[in-house]
Amino acid sequence: MTYTVQGERGEIFDIELDENLKRANELIADENRKQLRNHGIRAIDVMGSVGSGKTSLIEQLVLLLRGRYRIAAFKGDLTTRIDSERLASLGIQTVQINTGRECHLDANLVKKALRKVDLSALDLVFIENVGNLICPADFPLGSDTRVVVVSVTEGPYMVVKHPFIFVDADVAVINKIDLAGPMNVDANRLAKDVRSINAKTSVVLTNCRTGQGVDQVASALGVGPV
Amino acid sequence: MHEFSRTSQIVEAVLSEAEKQGATKLIEVQLEIGDLTFLGFDQVKFAYKILTNKTIAHDSKLTIKRIPGRGNCNSCSYDGPLSYLDDPQFHISFPTFNCPQCGKPLSISAGRECVIKRIRIRK
Numbered sequence: 001m002t003y004t005v006q007g008e009r010g011e012i013f014d015i016e017l018d019e020n021l022k023r024a025n026e027l028i029a030d031e032n033r034k035q036l037r038n039h040g041i042r043a044i045d046v047m048g049s050v051g052s053g054k055t056s057l058i059e060q061l062v063l064l065l066r067g068r069y070r071i072a073a074f075k076g077d078l079t080t081r082i083d084s085e086r087l088a089s090l091g092i093q094t095v096q097i098n099t100g101r102e103c104h105l106d107a108n109l110v111k112k113a114l115r116k117v118d119l120s121a122l123d124l125v126f127i128e129n130v131g132n133l134i135c136p137a138d139f140p141l142g143s144d145t146r147v148v149v150v151s152v153t154e155g156p157y158m159v160v161k162h163p164f165i166f167v168d169a170d171v172a173v174i175n176k177i178d179l180a181g182p183m184n185v186d187a188n189r190l191a192k193d194v195r196s197i198n199a200k201t202s203v204v205l206t207n208c209r210t211g212q213g214v215d216q217v218a219s220a221l222g223v224g225p226v
Numbered sequence: 227m228h229e230f231s232r233t234s235q236i237v238e239a240v241l242s243e244a245e246k247q248g249a250t251k252l253i254e255v256q257l258e259i260g261d262l263t264f265l266g267f268d269q270v271k272f273a274y275k276i277l278t279n280k281t282i283a284h285d286s287k288l289t290i291k292r293i294p295g296r297g298n299c300n301s302c303s304y305d306g307p308l309s310y311l312d313d314p315q316f317h318i319s320f321p322t323f324n325c326p327q328c329g330k331p332l333s334i335s336a337g338r339e340c341v342i343k344r345i346r347i348r349k
Contacts, residue, residue, distance in 0.1 A: 009349055010348065010349065011348070011349055012253065012346060012347070012348050013247065013249075013346070013347050013348075013349060014344055014345075014346050015243065015247060015344055015345050015346075015347065016343070016344045017239075017240075017243060017342045017343065017344055017345060018341060018342070018343060018344075019239055019341065019342040020339070020340070020341050021232060021235050021236060021239070021340045021341065021342065022338070022339075022340050024235075134264060135228065135264065137264075138228070138263060138264055160311075160320065163320040163321060163322075164262060164264070166323070167262065167323055167334060167338075196311065196322060196324070197311075197320075197321075197322050197323060197324075198322070198323040198324065198331060199323075199324045199329060199330060199331045200323070200331030
């Protein structure tokens, strides 16, 4: 004997959903990752605070690596093309991603940018996020490697105040070390703070105006002289 | 950060499911939100209240379960909660992603969720 019961009007039901709201971005990030891999392209997501030197770091890395790799840069900003024009002057393909009001890039914006470049003519893509040490952590883009740039001019507590950005950080760059003295900030202390939050993160001290330390960044990213 | 846009997604998803189920009233929504996300619970609740106004979810209960950060270690087989660095000069204690036993990096296994677990409806 089999009984059947069913809900009736006015009754209360619990419905299991288990719906992951971060999946929408993650699915597109996975697509981006696959597309980049299929073309044999390395993608590096450069995150960091406003004015920390993200574009300068990319500039220096392009100067160091453009003989060896075919490079493109995607440049996220609320508005203007200033930085993408600056990077384009180095002779690489660039795409300006203007987010308008959004404080971070998301996987969909990167997907659109990928459509604008000739993927078959590329080995390496730098994706420069909007200057922000908070929101980008929650939005994977599909890159292989994530870099976080902070600089000594932001003061001694920039790392410890933003621990979450280091969850997925493969490399942390402490920039403007030439100004550590005048700023009275200990760059090694910032490096130590990164390691105490995430031992997986390699830390490099740089001066991106002169290129000091940039070869070590390239090595840490696995794209430079070893 | 982003509580309003995340909560819009939540409200859209639960209303669409409730409609699919033939609900006349949405009574309760249960969420799970990880400690490592940037979602403030008070802001999510505030946005939810505004966004559900004039829908069948109006005045419904929003329950949020906090999921603490966890990780596992490939070096020493630790599997458990993240350790927190306590420094009295900061108002909150912040997590370290290193193994509390051996100091090697952990793989994060929990704490980044933003999940609608279940909804309660009346048909």
